[in-house]
Amino acid sequence: MKASVGGYARARDLRHALELLSVAGEAGRVLAGGQSLVAALNMRLTAGDILVDISALGACRGVDDAGDSLRIGALTRHVEIAEDPLVRAHAPMLAEAVGLIAHAAIRNRGTIGGAIAHADPAAEFPACALALGAEFEVESLSGPRTIPAAAFFRDTFETALAPGEILTAVIVPKAAEAEAQVIEEVARRCGDYALAGLCLTRRAGRHRLALFSLGPRPMLAERAMAALDAGDMAGAAAALKAEIDPPSDTQASAAYRRHLAGVLLRRAAARIEGGAA
Amino acid sequence: MTDMFPQQIDVALSVNGEAVEARVPAGRHLIDFLRLDLGLTGAHAGCEHGVCGACTVRVDGRSVRGCLMLAAQAHGAEVWTVEGLSETGEIADLQEAFVARNALQCGFCTPGMLVAAQELVASAPAPTREQIRERLSGNYCRCTGYEAIIDAVEAVAQARAGGAAR
Ligand SMILES: Cc1cc2nc3c(=O)[nH]c(=O)nc-3n(C[C@H](O)[C@H](O)[C@H](O)COP(=O)(O)OP(=O)(O)OC[C@H]3O[C@@H](n4cnc5c(N)ncnc54)[C@H](O)[C@@H]3O)c2cc1C
Ligand code: FES
Ligand code: FES
Numbered sequence: 024m025k026a027s028v029g030g031y032a033r034a035r036d037l038r039h040a041l042e043l044l045s046v047a048g049e050a051g052r053v054l055a056g057g058q059s060l061v062a063a064l065n066m067r068l069t070a071g072d073i074l075v076d077i078s079a080l081g082a083c084r085g086v087d088d089a090g091d092s093l094r095i096g097a098l099t100r101h102v103e104i105a106e107d108p109l110v111r112a113h114a115p116m117l118a119e120a121v122g123l124i125a126h127a128a129i130r131n132r133g134t135i136g137g138a139i140a141h142a143d144p145a146a147e148f149p150a151c152a153l154a155l156g157a158e159f160e161v162e163s164l165s166g167p168r169t170i171p172a173a174a175f176f177r178d179t180f181e182t183a184l185a186p187g188e189i190l191t192a193v194i195v196p197k198a199a200e201a202e203a204q205v206i207e208e209v210a211r212r213c214g215d216y217a218l219a220g221l222c223l224t225r226r227a228g229r230h231r232l233a234l235f236s237l238g239p240r241p242m243l244a245e246r247a248m249a250a251l252d253a254g255d256m257a258g259a260a261a262a263l264k265a266e267i268d269p270p271s272d273t274q275a276s277a278a279y280r281r282h283l284a285g286v287l288l289r290r291a292a293a294r295i296e297g298g299a300a
Numbered sequence: 301m302t303d304m305f306p307q308q309i310d311v312a313l314s315v316n317g318e319a320v321e322a323r324v325p326a327g328r329h330l331i332d333f334l335r336l337d338l339g340l341t342g343a344h345a346g347c348e349h350g351v352c353g354a355c356t357v358r359v360d361g362r363s364v365r366g367c368l369m370l371a372a373q374a375h376g377a378e379v380w381t382v383e384g385l386s387e388t389g390e391i392a393d394l395q396e397a398f399v400a401r402n403a404l405q406c407g408f409c410t411p412g413m414l415v416a417a418q419e420l421v422a423s424a425p426a427p428t429r430e431q432i433r434e435r436l437s438g439n440y441c442r443c444t445g446y447e448a449i450i451d452a453v454e455a456v457a458q459a460r461a462g463g464a465a466r
């Protein structure tokens with residue numbers, strides 16, 4: 024089908040984008056890479072949107088070294104994250120995640136900010152951000168604020184972003200010496216959204232485990248994390264299966280997703296064992 | 301407000317090496333702009349939601365979905381389609397290999413396949429069959445069963461690597 028659009032404006036800079044968004048009001052929609060939004064427009068899942076195109080805001084694109092963390096501009100494209108030497112060195116999970124997202128042509132235009140703001144419960148980057156303890160910088164006409172990943176994802180496609188706010192950057196703490204970070208998922212075909220997936224980190228003996236496609240939003244599996252910290256792998260898998268309530272849909276049943284969660288945890292843990300303690 | 305958010309957008313871009321200026325409806329996809337407004341009917345519109353790859357064209361050096369980009373967003377961009385890539389000869393060896401190995405039947409998927417395959421072969425000197433499969437997983441072919449396409453891309457990658465080594 025063809026998109027039905029209420030109007031379009033190309034923002035010159037962030038201030039201009041925020042002003043456009045405020046004038047557009049309720050119908051205003053930020054357009055970044057368009058890899059989810061244009062698909063939704065084409066399918067008429069949404070119509071009449073007034074598009075504020077931020078894709079040319081160069082200041083929001085690219086990765087900077089901010090000392091203890093990396094500052095990743097919201098408009099940095101998936102492919103650029105996979106190729107970036109700072110990301111590969113200090114947040115390797117993000118680079119690995121890119122290989123699991125969609126297909127090359129979609130990774131060439133989709134942006135990390137778009138993936139975070141879209142908040143698809145099956146998407147990789149939101150779960151990575153949660154596992155890595157990332158924070159999001161957002162900007163509105165009343166000024167900037169910072170939202171931790173743990174407070175950002177509210178429900179399926181729902182976030183803490185207020186109307187008129189634009190996500191400008193993702194702040195990711197750098198991996199510690201000998202920190203291990205892995206992402207594992209199962210999808211039916213290469214490039215499909217995951218049926219189930221998880222992100223696991225281990226920093227100085229402490230684990231963080233974030234799940235995707237296993238609930239309405241990315242979530243930390245706190246009981247499984249505690250069991251992993253205690254070195255109890257069997258306990259961790261059991262705790263994980265007990266603490267999730269995955270959905271059943273045409274792709275997979277809840278029981279199958281719960282089974283996959285246990286399998287993926289074992290795979291991820293085995294990879295981490297391979298690294299330094 | 302309609303002044304700030306027009307329904308018709310002026311764009312200036314380069315298509316297959318030639319400067320193009322046009323006024324496009326705000327919701328026009330790049331693929332429809334290329335096909336219907338410029339008459340470049342090589343790349344196709346299939347699913348129109350990013351899944352089939354028939355609309356794949358090159359924008360600013362990278363493959364993109366023509367159905368997931370608005371023509372308005374192509375302002376200032378450099379766009380290449382299968383027509384332009386054929387004319388410059390850049391993909392001549394891929395095209396020959398596709399014909400030689402029966403890697404196309406109806407040809408609906410082929411322009412998108414060629415753009416995707418060229419991006420892979422130009423960036424990875426000796427892709428494995430696995431890598432070729434992974435890269436082309438975003439391009440559906442309802443006719444060939446894929447094996448011949450993988451063969452063609454692999455043969456070209458090997459020939460180019462051999463040529464470069466000599
Ligand atoms: C066939 C297909 C398969 C895919 N598979 C996967 C997959 O396996 N995993 C995955 O994670 N993704 C997948 N995607 C989605 C892809 O990763 C998108 O790029 C991503 O979800 C959205 O990024 P975008 O820049 O394209 O955002 P857009 O499509 O431009 O925007 C998406 C939403 O976020 C809002 N938004 C965008 N940027 C901002 C911002 N800076 N501030 C505030 N709001 C903003 C928009 O208003 C819109 O509501 C797939 C897409 C397709 C078409
Ligand atoms: S028409 Fe664009 S991917 Fe199918
Ligand atoms: S040759 Fe017919 S779809 Fe590929």
